Amino acid sequence: xxxxxxxxxxxxxxxxxxxxxxxxxxxxxxxxxxxxxxxxxxxxxxxxxxxxxxxxxxxxxxxxx
Numbered sequence: 538x539x540x541x542x543x544x545x546x547x548x549x550x551x552x553x554x555x556x557x558x559x560x561x562x563x564x565x566x567x568x569x570x571x572x573x574x575x576x577x578x579x580x581x582x583x584x585x586x587x588x589x590x591x592x593x594x595x596x597x598x599x600x601x602x
Contacts, residue, residue, distance in 0.1 A: 546581035553580070 554577075560566050580587075 542585075543581060546584045549584055550577050550580050 557566065557569065557572075
């Protein structure tokens with residue numbers, strides 16, 4: 538169970554790294570700061586909390602209209 542949790546975190550981190558390096562010259566990505574190993578490790582460990590906040594905010598805005 539814990540390995541699945543960490544694996545999903547690593548996959549999500551890899552995807553963010555890939556897209557941030559691929560689109561680093563795009564105008565929409567100019568204000569996004571570079572992230573180091575500390576931020577990557579925190580993302581791997583706490584990705585469910587961020588995902589939950591995103592889903593909650595999305596549903597809240599969706600049903601507000």
